Amino acid sequence: MSLSNKTAIGILWNFSDQLLRRGMASLVTLLLARLLVPEDFGLLAMVLVFLTIASAMMDSGLQQAILRMPTLGPRDASTAFFSNIAFGVLAYGLLYASAPLIADFYAEPRLIVLVRIGGIVVLINSFEVIQGAMLNRALDFRTRMKAGIPGSVVSGGVAVLLGWLGFGVWALVGQMLTAALVTTALMWWWGSWRPRLEFDVVSFKAMFRFGYKMFLSRMLDVLFVNLYVLLIAKLFSASVAGLFFFAERLKELVINQLVTAVQNVTFPALASIQADPVRLKSAYRQILQVMVYLLFPAMLLLAALAEPLFLTLLPSRWLAAVPYLQLMCIAAVMYPLSTLNLNVLKVKGRSDLFLGLEIVKKVLICAVLAVTWRHGVMAILIGQIVVAVVSYIPNAWFSRELINYSIREQLADFLPALLLASAVAGTTWWAVPALLAIWPAPVVLVVSGLLAGAAYLLLSCWLRFAAWQYGAGWIQERLSQRKVGNTAC
Structure with a gap:
């Protein structure tokens, strides 16, 4: 195999x-x-x-x-x-x-x-x-x-x-x-x-x-x-x-x-192909495209639907956590990008650079916390978003040095999914308060979630996103292998 x-x-x-x-x-x-x-x-x-x-x-x-x-x-x-x-x-x-x-x-x-x-x-x-x-x-x-x-x-x-x-x-x-x-x-x-x-x-x-x-x-x-x-x-x-x-x-x-x-x-x-930079870069590009294709809409739609989700599933004593969850989800959008770029360092055995980047990011966290902690939990969470965005730059820099995967190439690979997910989630977020005024929270949660998910999938297919094509190609390959196996039997 x-x-x-x-x-x-x-x-x-x-x-x-x-x-x-x-x-x-x-x-x-x-x-x-x-x-x-x-x-x-x-x-x-x-x-x-x-x-x-x-x-x-x-x-x-x-x-x-x-x-x-x-x-x-x-x-x-x-x-x-x-x-x-x-x-x-x-x-x-x-x-x-x-x-x-x-x-x-x-x-x-x-x-x-x-x-x-x-x-x-x-x-x-x-x-x-x-x-x-x-x-x-x-x-x-x-x-x-x-x-x-x-x-x-x-x-x-x-x-x-x-x-x-x-x-x-x-x-x-x-x-x-x-x-x-x-x-x-x-x-x-x-x-x-x-x-x-x-x-x-x-x-x-x-x-x-x-x-x-x-x-x-x-x-x-x-x-x-x-x-x-x-x-x-x-x-x-x-x-x-x-x-x-x-x-x-x-x-x-x-x-x-x-x-x-x-x-x-x-x-x-x-790690098994770490000595082949061309294959390694190609594999990382595919992984990044697939991961952001899945994660961007998941996190942004979770933020958009947080209020009806809490109203449907939880007692009212937990409603104060809704804005916390929404800001956390926005900060988490950068997580797969930073994770994959740091993974390059691990695969290449550069744990020294990995440690150095962690130290730089922690200094940044301390600086942002020093500014935000006096202004409450919401300010601390906004600071998390700032840290997530700024931290991506040094993480991605070394991918260019080690496997020639530049920030410009990464932007081209993940921006389409980010823009589409932001548009779908933004529309949903804008519509939710009006829908809650006329419909029960469970109805808003189910209908909004299904419509937003369907819109994202259909538009990504129409726009021919790479991740969609990878998935379709893999499924076709698996079906072909199964047909060959059945014929051989």
């Missing part, structure tokens, strides 16, 4: 996995929003800041190092596996010891036990990282889906039950722990890779030489992505932090659904 076909099938399996898991997560989140209050989500947001930092320490960039290695021996994989477990124990130990300091920082004593119990997820995930990386290398996303979906279903059921019984924030913690435990157990049950009792110091140094820069980059990213929640929880209240976190969670359900499905597959696939 060709690399393009194998990659496309991998994307479909990964997308199906993401769709089912994120769909379940969306349903559970909406059910929990009816059972819990914003303060419960705010407490979880405070905890997750530090759990995410500990998880980055546990991974330490070894997963990325394994994915980009041209050849990987059993000794290398075992070395990475035991290293991750050691890093996980260290990360949890630091998290456990720092729990009282975290509680003092927020002036919230309940966080001590929440951090210590919730932090167990770091230990559980340390057993999953390399097993998952081995499946990714093989582009075996079917097994990942088989393991992930039961984890989402079981953990969702546990969360809803705990929420219904009145356990508050512990419903969210229980969901997180159950998902990690079930998914990790099933991944080992169905995965074929097993570690050996061996450790290679030379191999560890080689992987860590690349991985530690990725770890530092991710640590910076984690710190500054969560800086917004940390700052809002500190300056305002747990309820305001909960509204912000809930809006961010809804945005992530959409953006991770689309971006993660493509990125998880394309990084190991493109």
Whole structure:
């Protein structure tokens, strides 16, 4: 099977996995929003800041190092596996010891036990990282889906039950722990890779030489992505932090659904052709065109339909999060562009440049936050949009240097989708208030969403967008192969 076909099938399996898991997560989140209050989500947001930092320490960039290695021996994989477990124990130990300091920082004593119990997820995930990386290398996303979906279903059921019984924030913690435990157990049950009792110091140094820069980059990213929640929880209240976190969670359900499905597959696939700059550039152009074709309308239409969505699915106590979600969606439009350009650096092994760009972006975030934090949450979110747009420029600059994919070429590849999605979403956003005045919110949500989606698809087909043609060509190729196979039988 060709690399393009194998990659496309991998994307479909990964997308199906993401769709089912994120769909379940969306349903559970909406059910929990009816059972819990914003303060419960705010407490979880405070905890997750530090759990995410500990998880980055546990991974330490070894997963990325394994994915980009041209050849990987059993000794290398075992070395990475035991290293991750050691890093996980260290990360949890630091998290456990720092729990009282975290509680003092927020002036919230309940966080001590929440951090210590919730932090167990770091230990559980340390057993999953390399097993998952081995499946990714093989582009075996079917097994990942088989393991992930039961984890989402079981953990969702546990969360809803705990929420219904009145356990508050512990419903969210229980969901997180159950998902990690079930998914990790099933991944080992169905995965074929097993570690050996061996450790290679030379191999560890080689992987860590690349991985530690990725770890530092991710640590910076984690710190500054969560800086917004940390700052809002500190300056305002747990309820305001909960509204912000809930809006961010809804945005992530959409953006991770689309971006993660493509990125998880394309990084190991493109790493295999890293020595061929012509093929690499061509592949990246196609990936960018497909990703923005899907993501731009998804994020902008989510912003346009946020109010009827909340009115339809959530209690009125969550309506204050609508403008938060809308601004987050606008900022997220730049996410696939920056992600793909940074992926070029990883594929090319330039973790030094990756780290340098992360430092530059974090300086920019600090500068924007220094201006906006005094003016409230809305100003902070507008600052996020500014950071997203400005950060794209240095990210794209190195793609020109490494694979000759210039900013001008990128603009030509993504501007058509951006302009069309903006026009459709803008029209929808303008029409929604008038429609809500005469129709119930569920009717506005369904009718507006269907009309906007159909308009985007039909216009993109009429304008012969490249992403549309890629999809049609791939489907025709698959049908032709199936016909040939049936004829041969």
